[in-house]
Amino acid sequence: MRRRTFLSWASVGWVMSRVPAVLTAFLAACQGGQKSASGMQTVGKVAELDQKGFLQTESPAPIAVVRNPADPKSLLAVNPTCTHQGCLVAWKAERKAFECPCHGSAFAPDGSVQKGPATAALAKYEASIDGENVVVKL
Structure with missing residues (x-):
């Protein structure tokens, strides 16, 4: 495998690993306010x-x-x-x-x-x- 190909795939993997954290932060911001355990x-x-x-x-x-x-x-x-x-x-x-x-x-x-x-x-x-x-x- 060439170095450029490896780095491209590693970069894609790193970006994809951050998607859940970004989505969680985005949804929390959209919901606004503070939600208690009782809903x-x-x-x-x-x-x-x-x-x-x-x-x-x-x-x-x-x-x-x-x-x-x-x-x-x-x-x-x-x-x-x-x-x-x-x-x-x-x-x-x-x-x-x-x-x-x-x-x-x-x-x-x-x-x-x-x-x-x-x-x-x-x-x-x-x-x-x-x-x-x-x-x-x-």
């Missing part, structure tokens, strides 16, 4: 939730979290993508509802439809407080 994803801090009245994030998925108006010790988390035409809804604390700026749909804190044109509820997630963090199970 819960950190989406923000309790202090930020209490200061702003809601948390909204795009990573690892679109998620909106608010305190349950009926029980402030519990949290409600939904996918804030309007089920009518896909606009992102906004939390309106004074009305205790998520409202769509595009066509006026309104959703209760638990994601159920209060006012159309949307007819389907927002997807819900399990949410809780873990120390200083707000975590959501996706």
